[in-house]
Amino acid sequence: MMETPDLSNPALLPMGFVDLLPVEAEAEARGLAAVMDVFSCHGYERVRPPLLEFEASLLSGSGAALAEQSFRLLDPSSHRMMALRPDMTTQIARIAAVRMQDCPRPLRLSYAGDCVVIGTPGREGQRQISQAGIELIGPDKAEADAEVIALGAEALAKLGIAHVSFDLSMPVMVWSLIEDGFSGAEREAIIHALDRRDAAAVREHGGAWAELLLGMMDAVGPAHIALQKLETLTFPDKLRPFVARLRADVAAILARLPTARLTVDPVDFRGWRYHTGVCVTVFALHSREELGRGGRYLAGDEPACGLTLHPHAFLRVAEPLPRRKRCLVPSYMAQKDLSSLHEAGYATIASLGESSAMEQEAHHLRCSHIWKDEQPTPLPR
Amino acid sequence: MMETPDLSNPALLPMGFVDLLPVEAEAEARGLAAVMDVFSCHGYERVRPPLLEFEASLLSGSGAALAEQSFRLLDPSSHRMMALRPDMTTQIARIAAVRMQDCPRPLRLSYAGDCVVIGTPGREGQRQISQAGIELIGPDKAEADAEVIALGAEALAKLGIAHVSFDLSMPVMVWSLIEDGFSGAEREAIIHALDRRDAAAVREHGGAWAELLLGMMDAVGPAHIALQKLETLTFPDKLRPFVARLRADVAAILARLPTARLTVDPVDFRGWRYHTGVCVTVFALHSREELGRGGRYLAGDEPACGLTLHPHAFLRVAEPLPRRKRCLVPSYMAQKDLSSLHEAGYATIASLGESSAMEQEAHHLRCSHIWKDEQPTPLPR
Known part of the structure; x- marks a missing residue:
């Protein structure tokens, strides 16, 4: 079919796909890292399945419910259909059942990554969905359900989302x-x-x-x-x-x-079709924004309980992160001096001599400080 | 067309797509975070473009060279063709030219994410490619070229890759x-x-x-x-x-x-078709593994110089990361005690009573320590 490219407006992204610009992108990355660190502290080990798989594997079992929401593409190598993952739980269950079948249970796994769904044409909604979650595979008991929920609460609290x-x-x-x-x-x-x-x-x-x-x-x-x-x-x-x-x-x-x-x-x-026990939706108390969801299901033939947090959503209610102060420095500065500025919480911006005066350049580059007399000096406003 | 699902072997992923299991996945995530932190310390601000875009935008300009390597899919919402990104440089150039056109230059941007290429049927090779990189947009001078290369060296050194x-x-x-x-x-x-x-x-x-x-x-x-x-x-x-x-x-x-x-x-x-100045390939000195590549090009109509590191490759030559010691703890332990163990570098594994004896359970779960007499105690072997 013919394309009708709209090169006059290269900013136009497909509905539901967005650029995250500096403040948002940094907040998402740091929030994800904080959440994954909480999971790691509690012995959840990270796995990273691929962005796409054969549809026969990805959309089987608990993944079948998401088949209609999945982008499919032909693999020219195998001539088989693949699908972009609409969710990661099926993948983690596959890894637990096949790749890690010999690992001791309870098996605690964590994951973070992007998923893609088709969405509803004409309706608003993200189609690229960031997920960060955990699965506790093996035990079928209330303490296991509670562990998963408690870690979700601890991860959100780490981001300043206590309510x-x-x-x-x-x-x-x-x-x-x-x-x-x-x-x-x-x-x-x-x-x-x-x-x-x-x-x-x-x-x-x-x-x-x-x-x-x-x-x-x-x-x-x-x-x-x-x-x-x-x-x-x-x-x-x-x-x-x-x-x-x-x-x-x-x-x-x-x-x-x-x-x-x-x-x-x-x-x-509704929307809980393959679950076998307790299910949970996590909301921000004030905004009623959904921050995550999870529940008990069967990973292959093993009892499992998982929780997935939605970084896009929780970043809207998280406390803003402190940003590095920005200090303009000469381009040939000793690594030792640079490192001590970094340790003191500064980002160093090397002057590439774009302006005749350093101070002018520092203002232009939105710096808060300038390297002067061998130390970071607040820029006069 | 008919599918021939091979459900008997759900471990079989499409050629070039892999699962990263705990040690690798954790190493990749920590390596990426360390690299991105170096970029951030030098004032490179993170952006996060989407996994896919309209092909007319993604595969134009410097992206045209990668058109044959890109998976395409139809957007049911707009009825236009989209492509999974085979590379992120075109996206960063678009963001700089359109979304951040009013930001002061030099513009320093960083990014990390996965790309997908079609690859050559029948030949080995990763088709999901992780990238972490920087672009320095605005100045066209040797100091700018050198800054990008120096930051690549500093990022690799952070991972213990000095040679x-x-x-x-x-x-x-x-x-x-x-x-x-x-x-x-x-x-x-x-x-x-x-x-x-x-x-x-x-x-x-x-x-x-x-x-x-x-x-x-x-x-x-x-x-x-x-x-x-x-x-x-x-x-x-x-x-x-x-x-x-x-x-x-x-x-x-x-x-x-x-x-x-x-x-x-x-x-x-060869393979440097859209570059306008110096180009660089970074190799590990001993293995000759390619760790990254970059060079000078035009981002829209602005001079730019960038460098992309390949986390898959550099993790093979990086120093192994220290892992958390694993301490088996009772499932209802005070948050204060858990937190001090986490701060001391332990992962705490909650006992869910799967074994009658804690020590036996600790061995089974590959723990190095057990919580005993109010402190982490090395497990007898």
């Missing part, structure tokens, strides 16, 4: 009720009703589970109240272990994070 | 002779002859420039010897400024890096 809310859910409960009790049009109707939190429609379409579903809808709120309300409901035998686990998860999280703000939404189920 | 060689060339000289003096089959013949360093063929096809080209071929070697030999040759007027600039570049580099190992190859011209 967050962890919204917990157990989507497998609603999915289980839907799959056992409803089929065809009735299934569509109850999904739609729950999705809209429409109590009248849930009562109308809920059949034998109407009371239970309405009770679960009513239990949404702060964790201790939600758990009390769930206590009064009559769950079928197969759901009772999930209610008990949710209670154990809340207790284990509060044991690690006594002041954590936890909410529970027992009917949050 | 490097900078191989300088000035490809515009050979290209100028070829374009002015040869056409058609004769041009092909002289390019082929120079490419093979075939003195007899250069003499046969070199026409009026045979003596000069042979003299330039003979001048390959350590910078001071090469410059002496070039001194004895008779260059046409339009090439004399390039010879003078090469001499000035060598002097400026040695002023900043008195012990630098510099070589000059005046007939290195």
